[in-house]
Amino acid sequence: MVDYETHEYDVIVIGAGGAGLRAAVESSATGAKTALICKSLLGKAHTVMAEGGIAAALGNVYEQDNWQVHFRDTMRGGKMLNNWRMAQIHAQEAPDRVRELEAWGALFDRTADGRILQRDFGGHRYARLAHVGDRTGLEMIRTLQQHAVHRGIDVYQECTITRLLKDGDAIAGAFGYWRETGRFVVYRAKAVILATGGLCKLFAINSNSWEGTGDGHALAAWAGADMIDMEFVQFHPTGMVWPLSVRGILVTEGVRGDGGTLRNRDQEQFMFNYIPPMFAAETADTIEEADRWYTDKVNARRTPNLLPRDEVARAINSEVKAGRGSPHGGVFLDIASRRDADYIQRRLPSMYHQFKQLADVDITKDAMEVGPTAHYAMGGVRVDAETTATTVPGLFAAGEVAGGMHGSNRLGGNSLSDLLVFGRRAGLYAAEYANAMPNLPGLNGTDVDTAAEEATAPFDNTGRENPYSIHHDMQDSMQELVGIIRKEDELGEARERLQSFRERSRHLRVDGNRQFNPGWHLSLDLRTMLTVADLITQGATLRKESRGGHTRDDYPGPDTHFGTVNIVQRWTPDGAVAREEPLPQMPHELAALFEGDSHADSAS
Amino acid sequence: MPTAHLKLWRGDDTGAYQEYDVEYAEGMVILDVVHLLQATQVGDLAVRWNCKAGKCGSCSAEINGKPRLMCMTRMNTFVPGETISIAPMKTFPLIRDLVTDVKHNYGVARKMLEFAPGAPAADGDYRMQQIDIDRLQEFHKCIECFLCQDVCHVIREHPDNLNNFIGPRFILQLAQVAMHPLDTNEKSASTADHWGVDYCNITKCCTDVCPEGIHITDNAIIPMKERIVDESFDPIRAIGRKLFGKK
């Protein structure tokens, strides 16, 4: 018999980033007994790192902006693979969610007439991102955290979930351990919301916090939920490249939004050489026009520095490969020669500090060195657009762990708004599901025993493998073989290596005991990461085209067939099984928004 | 590769310092070196961190006796060959190695005054001028590293005071509500009274260690002390200030 404590709730929310906090607030407001569980301390979730802003068509800076324009930008940014209904709901509801945040205490930067200021970001037609300097995520998480805490929601912090529990086909709760003591916890619940964030800790160069190990993706897959679009991983074009120890740390797109430009070794503004046909009509082709655009959005076209992220990341990759990179293998990002020091410090205070303190670079005087960094998972748990319900009854998902909304590539700023819009919906519909259920689902004792056994297994192993080394080797392998550019034979090699990592992870050596033991925690995270790595690698192998966050060297262009399907995966005891599913059809009035577009890239 | 000589706290409060040598690379910060140690020599070394970019406030510790973020302390700020001591925050109960129990702070947060805005303008938008929120935005930069709570002598020397004194981080949060141009709480500063703002004798140690450079004492604590006095002696003036804008 395993020893564990039990808690009973109507709804439990796993994850306390923007999505989880917003979900918990909504669920608890319906009267459902709600708990919030997170593996770090409250307020430390990855969302805290978000910099540039929240995308919402408030129309405060350009009154021409509205949800249709935002919807269109989002779909085109995702190369038309997005779930259109999610993209529509997102664009329609984001403004209210931002205003609500303000009413809960968030202090966004202001326009001259005292309203919420909005900034330019890649792929957004108008200045659209509500922001607080370059620390918008901190503002969002603190506001939601204080709001949630004042609603009296129960919070279980530093508690990691390792398995979802089911009663027959439906969800019945979750199993986890306390970081501090290593003791086990069982949450019995009618509904479970996954809001566990992303997975970029799979890659060697990434912008994520330690929690980005894809736990929710794996938990859902193991519970039998459909996964969608897993091949699409966003490499943000601008991460720090030097010194090595900070490699990957994000440099916000706000630098380019506020006037910064990319240059190669020869000081050339190379983005002008990489304008794809799909965006040619709306992108400036001279430096003069691009610079004028910052102040005149009506008569000038946008700078190619702010093309969607996949385009910019590929361009940087090509420049470096062609030998035109910066000394440490990136390119230059220059705002120093283009804006005055006061402006830079006011608009980008965190960036100023980050470079000053970590790299000895004064960004008001010198150019930054930047290169692509694994940043965001477009793919995730497949959800119903209206309710965020997954294919497992009682299991809901919102935020980065959910898939579909962003298609093959996410626009900057569209994540924070996604968290709020779908976090709220997850809370609402999970509570509705739970409130309609008279009794708690049953608890299957054998499942709890199995979960406990697998959690303590690393201690029983008599092997010599160091979990930190396996993680390190896996990150290198994913970076090299399943990274920004992929091809058939390398993906095959990646699958073999994953097999060997799995084998090695059966012979772990974990020091110490269960009390606050990072070595043990990592060995459990290895299981989730290996599952997620399998899903990504399989999806990447099957999608024989290049689109958005998935670039195949052996299939360099978009493909007509693949432009009409999502890859959907399901986990089985023998690994992932994949199938293609046709994209949901957009209604006429929305399809009309894309008439006259160049379909050279969208291929649908 | 250079070698770092670390003297690091191991174990719970019955533990002791242990010395380690770790090879590290150019450009690294203390947290990188601690991670290297963890990955190669001490697999179960307990340490909190999330972002490694100074944004989450998880990696607080006392480095050579100074409360700091490990991820923002670069190795090249030490003399080569110097022994660097890394200890957990002293004010909070120790869990293990570098990890302390900071739950008390989350308990205080639950009891804090909540922001209560009035109605927005007719078009549904609130109006605030940038100049009126500049100082508040400074307060909002707090990453809850709790280094100010750790260093404040009122708590550090008398842990019992925690029951009567919320500490600098939370006076900041109170000021954040009290000075918000849209807040409608009556006599918001006076509620600060029973949070023990009086215990603070303005030594400014909290301001000195704040990694966000927030002027905790000058911009939040002193104005709150003044307001408490104002509100208790002159209720009319206090209400007037609410109605006619704040200073």
Ligand SMILES: Cc1cc2nc3c(=O)[nH]c(=O)nc-3n(C[C@H](O)[C@H](O)[C@H](O)COP(=O)(O)OP(=O)(O)OC[C@H]3O[C@@H](n4cnc5c(N)ncnc54)[C@H](O)[C@@H]3O)c2cc1C
């Ligand atoms: C540096 C950086 C800057 C960014 N800037 C922007 C921006 O300007 N605009 C924008 O829109 N997006 C931005 N993004 C992306 C955005 O921040 C993230 O996509 C988003 O914050 C994810 O939020 P989330 O709520 O889904 O999950 P997260 O914030 O990642 O939270 C996940 C939560 O789940 C918990 N959790 C995970 N696994 C478990 C488990 N097994 N058991 C229990 N709890 C668990 C964690 O503890 C955490 O509380 C940025 C990302 C980065 C890295």
Ligand code: SF4
């Ligand atoms: S100024 Fe006040 S709150 Fe800050 S450290 Fe000194 S006594 Fe503590």
Ligand code: SF4
């Ligand atoms: S006020 Fe400064 S020192 Fe105190 S918790 Fe906040 S960031 Fe840390």
Ligand code: FES
């Ligand atoms: S790890 Fe986030 S502040 Fe140091």
